[in-house]
Amino acid sequence: MRRLFWVGVGVALTVVVVRQGRRLVEQYAPAGSGDAVKGAVRLGSALRAARDDFRTGVAEREAELLDALVGDVDLDTLRANAPRHRAELRDTFGRPPRDGLASDLAARGWADEPTTDPDDDERAPFF
Numbered sequence: 001m002r003r004l005f006w007v008g009v010g011v012a013l014t015v016v017v018v019r020q021g022r023r024l025v026e027q028y029a030p031a032g033s034g035d036a037v038k039g040a041v042r043l044g045s046a047l048r049a050a051r052d053d054f055r056t057g058v059a060e061r062e063a064e065l066l067d068a069l070v071g072d073v074d075l076d077t078l079r080a081n082a083p084r085h086r087a088e089l090r091d092t093f094g095r096p097p098r099d100g101l102a103s104d105l106a107a108r109g110w111a112d113e114p115t116t117d118p119d120d121d122e123r124a125p126f127f
Contacts, residue, residue: 025034
């Protein structure tokens with residue numbers, strides 16, 4: 001019963017404060033300021049609606065692109081099998097030579113080709 005009493009007191013005080021606040025605004029605010037506030041509120045709600053529509057469109061397009069890219073493939077299964085697939089590819093195609101870049105270039109037939117751009121200087125390298 002005590003809680004109900006205090007809830008009633010809180011509601012009554014809220015009503016009194018809101019009415020007094022509206023009276024003060026009407027008394028001291030310039031004419032037309034209420035319309036400006038209503039316009040700003042309308043503009044804010046229109047911007048929120050546009051943002052929500054944009055986010056919905058982006059989510060739909062992202063889903064379309066993901067479906068077009070991946071299709072009906074289960075990504076979790078692919079991720080789980082990725083280490084095994086990598087190992088199979090390494091076994092099939094072999095690993096690059098471990099004794100450095102020179103032997104790798106020689107193996108590919110590029111041993112006598114330059115590995116840097118002669119036009120680059122030390123101040124502006126490509127990489």
